[in-house]
Structures are given as structure tokens and as C-alpha cells.
Amino acid sequence: MGFLDLDIFDFLDILLVTALLYQLYKLVKGTVAIKIFIGLASTYLFWKLVGALQMELLSEILGQFIGVGVLAIIIVFQQEIRKFLLMIGTTSFQNQQHFFKNILKPKKVISLNINDLLLACNSMAQSKTGALIIITRNTELGTFERTGEKINARVSKGLIESIFFKNSPLHDGAAIISKNTIVAARCVLPVSDQVNLPIHMGLRHRAAASLTEMTDALAITVSEETGKISYLKQGRLKENINAEHLEKFLKRDLKNS
Numbered sequence: 001m002g003f004l005d006l007d008i009f010d011f012l013d014i015l016l017v018t019a020l021l022y023q024l025y026k027l028v029k030g031t032v033a034i035k036i037f038i039g040l041a042s043t044y045l046f047w048k049l050v051g052a053l054q055m056e057l058l059s060e061i062l063g064q065f066i067g068v069g070v071l072a073i074i075i076v077f078q079q080e081i082r083k084f085l086l087m088i089g090t091t092s093f094q095n096q097q098h099f100f101k102n103i104l105k106p107k108k109v110i111s112l113n114i115n116d117l118l119l120a121c122n123s124m125a126q127s128k129t130g131a132l133i134i135i136t137r138n139t140e141l142g143t144f145e146r147t148g149e150k151i152n153a154r155v156s157k158g159l160i161e162s163i164f165f166k167n168s169p170l171h172d173g174a175a176i177i178s179k180n181t182i183v184a185a186r187c188v189l190p191v192s193d194q195v196n197l198p199i200h201m202g203l204r205h206r207a208a209a210s211l212t213e214m215t216d217a218l219a220i221t222v223s224e225e226t227g228k229i230s231y232l233k234q235g236r237l238k239e240n241i242n243a244e245h246l247e248k249f250l251k252r253d254l255k256n257s
Helices: 008-028 033-052 056-067 069-076 078-104 114-126 157-164 203-214 243-255
Strands: 131-135 149-154 174-178 181-187 218-222 229-233 236-238
Touching (some): 114 131, 114 157, 114 218, 114 229, 131 157, 149 157, 157 174, 157 181, 203 218, 229 243
Antiparallel strands (some): 149 181, 229 236
16 A cells, blocks of 8 residues: 555545635635635644644634634635625526527527617717626626616617716616616615725726626726726726727627626
């Protein structure tokens, strides 16, 4: 028997644990949670060290702290755990949808009126009209839609510009689009605690980052200060893009949804 007796299941176990740790790292990277995680890991390693050195009193104190560690992790990392479970649930649901779609009917053509959306974004960028547009894919956003005003109208350049017109009562908040329908406007979104977003990004961009982290939705923002258009997917920001790039991103991501 060798020093390490490993079989295929041991390698599979290591691979799965590595993948799990990597996904957890992606969730906490760039947030204050990573510092808390490092603190908890350091405490655990220190507890093991004092135990090996037979420092009984200190080991007993740290042991009591570690004993409630699972509960502490759930409390401290509740946002990250929620995002992780949402990611797993959304991925599983999407895979099931794609499977049944491929069996029952051919892939749908993109139904969103991308041309009018692009024209509206360009116009708002030129006039420096702030905007936050959310485009749903597979995940329903009913909870967020109910925080705003129901619209239920087809996507058009004029309607989008009217919603975000500076004196409009609907301009403050997000407009949510499902397929080719503006479902609601003035919707309230959660704000991301990401610290890796550029420092000049305001609440509009952070809200877009937060929602796209939590769901598979896409987000388009127009900066009120600079007029720059940004695109967000899975919390990742593509800043200062033109209409050609925006069209490319939308067609790619909506085709894969």
C-alpha cells in the first residue's frame, strides 16, 4: 500500500470541493465578506495549532467559538449564501427549460425590439438622461416589478424616452422589460455591496450590478453625468459602450437565454 491510496472517487471528491470553493470565492471576492472569511479561517487554524500544542484553556475557549461557527457563518454570510443558492437554482432551472424547449419546439426568435431600444439609449446618452433598463430572461422578476408602476406596453423608442424624461414621475428607478413588453417602471432594486465597481459609479449602476448578480437578467444604464452607456450581466460591467457593441451583447445573451 502506498503513502496515499487514492481512487477515482477521491479525485472526483477533490474536484467537486475545488469547484465549490471557487464558486464561493467568486461570490465573496471584492466584498467585505472576504475579510470575514479570512478571519474565520485564521481562527480555525489557530484553534488547531493551540490544540496541537496542548494549550487546554485557550483551546477550550476557541473550541466554544468554533462550535457555533456554522450559525455564525449563516448569519454573517446570509447575502452570499442567498446568491449561491440563487445561482444553483437558476442554473438548474435554465438547464431544464433548455432541455424541454429543444424537445418540444424549435428555438424562439429574439422577440425584443432591439432597434428601438438602441435608438432610445443613444438619444438618452446624447441628452445625458439617466436611465436604468432591466431585461428579463428566464428568471421572473415579479417581486421587483411590484415595487413600481405597471406599464404593460410594447417596447418603443418614444415610450422609453418618456419614462426616463427628467420631469417624468417614472424616471427615478428601473424599467423592467420582459420579451417585448415594458412591464413596469420606477421599480426599486437592491443595491450591490460590490467594492470592485469603479468608484465613480453611482446607485443606478450598483443596483444594476446587484440584480444581475442575483438573477440572470441583463441591465443597461445611461449615466446622467456623462451620458455613457453601460451593460451589465452577472454583476460584471462593460462601461462606455456604443450602439454596435450593445446590439451585439443583447443578441448574444438573449439568443442563449
